[in-house]
Amino acid sequence: MIRVLLLSVLLILPTKSVVAEEIVLGLSRNEVAITATFDGSDVLIFGAIKRDAPAPAGGPLEVIITLAGPDQPVTVRRKERVVGIWANTDAVEVDAAPSFYAVATSAPLRDVLNDTEDLRHHISIPRVIRSVGAPDTVANARAFTDALIRIRAGNGQYQVLEDQVLIEEETLFRGQITLPAALTEGAYTARIFITRDGEVVDLYETEIAVFKAGLERFLFEMSRNQPLLYGLMSLAIAIAAGWLASAAFRMFQR
8 A cells, every 4th residue: 555655646746847859960962972083072961959849948059060081090100300310210009090070060169068078979089089008118199199180180181160050049050061182981970969058968970971983983993903904004004104295395395
């Protein structure tokens, strides 16, 4: 009897209402073809926030969009002047770093994401680079990771696009990420986060296929499957190009 009464009391107690916010996503394209004339591409990522009830009170809704290329191991070396000559000295093996990574936000990243959530979801650029450790002989191993980020950011491979995601009435959002010409083939992972007060409310993940097409695909397949034929063809092209350049030079000298 006591158990029945206790259950009845629990059933009539008020429960805290939970407002679910869910991402509904769209992509301007789900594949990118790398051809001989490929010079980069824009990917538009847009979507909406689906709710079961009116938006909750509190901080404003923010959106974070990330796009990551395939992970690769990287060796980062330090150059120093040794006896008047620049030479490689220390080296650190980075276990996995995305070949391309962009993070676009609706506000400054420090305002839309706290450190705990960044550590959990690996959103900022330093968090997505995985480096287990460095040799004991290497001083300031963190500088090697910073150098990798700086070099790839300069090449457009790593991008931080703050205030580049537009939100309309906390319901519709859109952002654009520009892919550089030098892309690694593979699956690119797009993640969309919505946050409130720095905490992740929902996450949506999808993929964009990046692949070689046309002449690029033909040459790539030949170099892998028929290396001898590929080498002979490359040699023939080099000889023909040299002969044509020499003939043109002689013609202009006359």
